[in-house]
Amino acid sequence: MKFTPAALFLTLLGSISLSSSGAEPTPPPGFRTLFNGRDLTGWHGLNPHSVVKLKDAKKDEALKAMRAEFAKHWHVENGELVNVGTGPYATTDEAFGDIEFLIEYKTVAKADSGIYLRGTPQVQIWDINQPDDAKKPDRHPKLGSGGLFNNTPKTPGRDPLVVADKPFGEWNSFRIRQIGDVTWVWLNDKLVVDAAKMENYWDKTQPLPATGPLMLQTHGGEIRWRNLFIREIGKEEATKILSEKK
Numbered sequence: 329m330k331f332t333p334a335a336l337f338l339t340l341l342g343s344i345s346l347s348s349s350g351a352e353p354t355p356p357p358g359f360r361t362l363f364n365g366r367d368l369t370g371w372h373g374l375n376p377h378s379v380v381k382l383k384d385a386k387k388d389e390a391l392k393a394m395r396a397e398f399a400k401h402w403h404v405e406n407g408e409l410v411n412v413g414t415g416p417y418a419t420t421d422e423a424f425g426d427i428e429f430l431i432e433y434k435t436v437a438k439a440d441s442g443i444y445l446r447g448t449p450q451v452q453i454w455d456i457n458q459p460d461d462a463k464k465p466d467r468h469p470k471l472g473s474g475g476l477f478n479n480t481p482k483t484p485g486r487d488p489l490v491v492a493d494k495p496f497g498e499w500n501s502f503r504i505r506q507i508g509d510v511t512w513v514w515l516n517d518k519l520v521v522d523a524a525k526m527e528n529y530w531d532k533t534q535p536l537p538a539t540g541p542l543m544l545q546t547h548g549g550e551i552r553w554r555n556l557f558i559r560e561i562g563k564e565e566a567t568k569i570l571s572e573k574k
Contacts, residue, residue, distance in 0.1 A: 359557040365407035373398030373416030409553040411546040418544040425539045426561040429504040432554050439549025445506050446540030449529050452477035456493050474513045474520035478529040485524020492518040507566045509536040523573045
């Protein structure tokens with residue numbers, strides 16, 4: 329049987345054992361767990377925006393400080409990775425290249441968040457009830473979460489194809505696939521970014537880094553994350569997916 333992306337997503341979610349007691353969640357077949365549901369093992373604190381212009385000893389000192397304060401801002405509760413909207417971003421110790429990534433989140437009004445791929449912003453998470461701001465004409469929360477917000481405005485993938493966000497209080501599910509600089513995003517089983525090129529925010533004249541960490545951005549309000557699972561995509565599969573898309 330050939331699965332559509334939507335059917336595959338539902339199959340993967342159906343394989344997930346949610347963690348409510350702190351036990352390590354069970355990944356679907358082919359995936360492994362990135363967050364163990366008990367503690368912050370495998371993660372550290374980093375806000376890359378705060379160190380991008382620093383060098384040498386000053387940069388090393390800032391990086392060390394963010395690692396030290398990480399646990400003051402992030403904690404684990406009922407198998408969920410929680411932040412109230414302060415401190416450095418949760419950053420994987422590992423670096424990744426081509427991947428498929430599953431993650432669930434739940435947030436609150438006025439919060440602003442996102443998922444950095446290869447250390448680069450970002451798959452955006454909005455409070456979609458925010459009104460547009462005339463002073464920020466390219467910022468449109470009402471269009472929904474999941475877009476590549478730091479891409480050039482009006483380019484493919486910058487804004488999501490559909491609004492797929494659930495109401496506050498409910499869990500949202502992302503499925504993100506990254507091959508080279510090409511990104512797909514499904515939010516709550518709906519395709520919101522379809523094979524769009526992800527730009528290198530740090531230097532748009534350069535390609536996206538070949539590898540980098542996953543980062544969970546947070547500011548402005550509480551966000552909770554759970555069921556973080558990853559599958560690394562090999563060269564043969566990556567080539568096949570890209571050729572099929574073309």
